[in-house]
Amino acid sequence: MQVILLHPRFSRAKSMTLAGRHIVLLIAFFLMAVLATTALLYFLLFRFASPGILPFVQAKIAFSTASDTADSEKFLKENLAAMAIKLGQMQAQLLRLDALGERVQGLAGIKPEEFNFKEVPGSGGVESSDLDGRKPQAFGMSEFQFALDAMGRDIGHRADYMDVLETTLMSDKIKAKLLPTNQPVQANYNSSSFGWRVDPFTGRSAFHEGLDFPVLPGSPIVAAAAGVVISAEYHAAYGNMLDIDHGNGIVTRYAHASRLLVKVGDIVKRGQRVADSGSTGRSTGPHLHFEVRIKDVAQDPRKFLAAGTDQAKMAGLLGN
Known part of the structure; x- marks a missing residue:
């Protein structure tokens, strides 16, 4: 490559021949100069720049930093x-x-x-890093x-x-x-059980549909379970009679009372006093005739009362 140089001071034109290696050296020198200048500017800017030097660049950097900080604070506040x-x-x-x-x-x-639900349960154990060498990770x-x-x-x-x-x-x-599991009267035994017996009036075999509890006249009769009074009347055979409906087809009957203390429609609680014992109707003496009927079929009251006794014993054991 030949380069011709013209200048007023020259008496004649001069020419210069550049080989390929000269061009490569010139380009390399140019690139090195650009890189050196750029490095120098960065060094001076970020190492020795004072507040008065390059205010535009510093303002740009400050704005960018402030914007990033504001975005981070906004993200943190939202979270x-x-x-x-x-x-x-x-x-x-x-x-x-x-x-x-x-x-x-x-x-x-x-x-x-x-x-105790309000008490924090204890906890503990070996840290994982002690076992497998792994460091705990922060959340x-x-x-x-x-x-x-x-x-x-x-x-x-x-x-x-x-x-x-x-x-x-x-x-x-x-x-x-x-469920009628509560004892209706305070009595240590029953004088006549559920099932076949000799009728005290006729002397013939007859089926007895309840339990007879001998008690003194005027003794309190209580509801064997919670329910609604569906009958409170005088019956020729049962005397002053009370029927309580406990739901699911279960009805209890209390007969031969001297006095009834509730009326039809009353809601009674388990253990509530509902009548006083007596000897009204077809009765040989003061006692309570107690029946449990399911869908109007007489059941042995003893299995219900026995279940109540077992529950009371279990409650006593749990209480101790």
Whole structure:
């Protein structure tokens, strides 16, 4: 490559011949100069720049940093607000779960000191890094949010389970209260059992549909279970008679009373005094004739009263 140089100071034109290696050296020198200049500018800018030097560049950097900080703070505030709402919901769920637990505890007959829902259970163990050499990892924002959501779902599932358990226990307790298992009078024995016997008036074999409890006149007669009074009247054979409906086709009958203390339609509680004993109707002396009928078929009252005695013994054992 030939280069011709022209200048007024030259008396004649001069020419210069450049080989390929000269061109390569010139390009390399140019690139090295550009790189060196750029490096020098960066060094001076970020190492020795004072507030008065390159104000535009510094302002640009400051604006970018401030924008990033503002975005980070906004993201953090939004996440904290969302987690605070979630935490509030979980606290409300825990309060409801505590109340449910106390009700279930009472229905199940568990002593409060044996299962305290408001007491934090103990925990512990060997740290994982001591076993396998792995270092514990700190929770990030996303991991913490995931754990919080998972815990919220778990609390909801447990609350649903406790609801079902409470409903079941409550249903069982109601059913137990509606079963005639409570002794209707204070008597140590019955003078006439359920089944075939010799009729005290005719002397012939007859089927006795209840139990006879000998008691003093005026002794309190109580409801064997909770229910509704469906009959309170005088009957030629039963005398002053009381029928209580306990649901599911179960009816109890109290006969030969001297006085009735409730009327038709009254709702009575288990163990409530409903009449006084006597010897009215077809009776040889003061006593209570007690029947349990299911769908108007007489049943042996002893199996119900025995179940009540067993429940009382079990409650006494649990109480001790």
